[in-house]
Amino acid sequence: MQPTPNSPDARDEAGRRRPDIRGPVDASVVPRFAGIATFARLPRLDEVAHADIAIVGVPFDSGVSYRPGARFGPAHVREASRLLRPYNPAQNVFPFGAQQVADAGDLVANPFDIAEAVRQIEEGALALGEQADRLVVIGGDHTIALPLLRAVHRTHGPVAVLHFDAHLDTWDTYFSAPVTHGTPFRRASEEGLIDLTASVHVGIRGPLYAKSDLDDDERLGFSIVTSEFIEEHGLPAAIERVRARIGDAPLYISIDIDVLDPSHAPGTGTPEAGGLTSRELLRILRALADLRIVGADIVEVAPAYDHAQVTAVAASHVAYELISAMAPRD
Numbered sequence: 001m002q003p004t005p006n007s008p009d010a011r012d013e014a015g016r017r018r019p020d021i022r023g024p025v026d027a028s029v030v031p032r033f034a035g036i037a038t039f040a041r042l043p044r045l046d047e048v049a050h051a052d053i054a055i056v057g058v059p060f061d062s063g064v065s066y067r068p069g070a071r072f073g074p075a076h077v078r079e080a081s082r083l084l085r086p087y088n089p090a091q092n093v094f095p096f097g098a099q100q101v102a103d104a105g106d107l108v109a110n111p112f113d114i115a116e117a118v119r120q121i122e123e124g125a126l127a128l129g130e131q132a133d134r135l136v137v138i139g140g141d142h143t144i145a146l147p148l149l150r151a152v153h154r155t156h157g158p159v160a161v162l163h164f165d166a167h168l169d170t171w172d173t174y175f176s177a178p179v180t181h182g183t184p185f186r187r188a189s190e191e192g193l194i195d196l197t198a199s200v201h202v203g204i205r206g207p208l209y210a211k212s213d214l215d216d217d218e219r220l221g222f223s224i225v226t227s228e229f230i231e232e233h234g235l236p237a238a239i240e241r242v243r244a245r246i247g248d249a250p251l252y253i254s255i256d257i258d259v260l261d262p263s264h265a266p267g268t269g270t271p272e273a274g275g276l277t278s279r280e281l282l283r284i285l286r287a288l289a290d291l292r293i294v295g296a297d298i299v300e301v302a303p304a305y306d307h308a309q310v311t312a313v314a315a316s317h318v319a320y321e322l323i324s325a326m327a328p329r330d
């Protein structure tokens with residue numbers, strides 16, 4: 001097989017060449033639609049000595065309460081990420097040139113046993129920590145945030161969680177099951193994984209089970225920037241509230257793609273009307289570049305309900321913006 005040429009544009013934010021960094025396949029040499037789909041056509045993790053960021057898929061959706069299919073999310077997002085380009089003008093950064101980013105493939109998670117899957121995901125994330133400083137994880141349903149937070153906690157202690165979602169995901173149980181995609185942040189809070197003074201949901205909207213859901217959520221350590229707040233007060237005010245809440249705490253970002261309006265992300269399992277546009281979400285992420293981001297996930301992309309890759313394109317750009325925000329600056 002031919003070796004795949006790397007991008008000639010592996011550069012840092014000052015425009016300097018970085019020959020030590022292996023970037024994506026050069027789309028001016030090999031057409032974008034050719035070749036195996038790693039995220040953004042980046043090298044595999046086993047092709048580089050060490051990565052600053054590893055992208056890893058978790059094809060697990062046995063924790064869903066409604067439409068299944070997010071197990072196919074990682075492959076779908078990788079496929080849509082072929083079109084990403086090396087320079088991000090919105091953050092003035094070469095996200096794949098200023099740091100080594102590589103695709104670690106998918107973690108194995110037992111689809112028939114949630115407890116075992118959750119153990120496998122935590123262990124898999126910890127093992128990858130030997131080869132990569134930070135992970136950007138593509139799900140999978142939101143259940144996976146619990147083992148990912150357990151892994152992050154081992155290194156960083158309690159972290160601020162910035163959670164983008166239509167849903168609180170601090171509910172207690174479904175059909176008596178404690179570990180589902182509607183419960184990861186309640187379990188994480190109970191286990192002491194999150195900083196109760198610095199965590200925040202963004203984009204919450206839609207019907208709840210009871211008024212007390214909101215009291216429980218506050219007690220579990222979250223403040224809320226609703227979708228309606230963003231409409232009413234605008235993005236600068238929302239960004240200000242988020243940044244004030246997080247401060248300088250180590251930060252884990254969890255993005256449920258259903259935070260976007262179904263018109264921007266139809267391919268998801270529990271869609272809710274009245275959500276953010278992809279433009280709004282990308283703008284909020286750009287405002288986080290100077291924060292101490294220790295890891296991130298993008299979850300709940302379910303390709304069976306997607307059309308024209310609308311949801312997967314949004315998710316791949318969300319990942320790109322996160323990777324850009326994590327890039328070192330002078």
Ligand SMILES: N=C(N)NCCCC(=O)O
Nearest residue numbers: 065142167169181182270
């Ligand atoms: N999409 C996530 N993560 N959670 C939705 C849970 C909604 C419910 O069944 O009440």
Ligand SMILES: [Zn+2]
Nearest residue numbers: 166167256258
């Ligand atoms: Zn959700």
Ligand SMILES: [Zn+2]
Nearest residue numbers: 142165169256
């Ligand atoms: Zn969620």
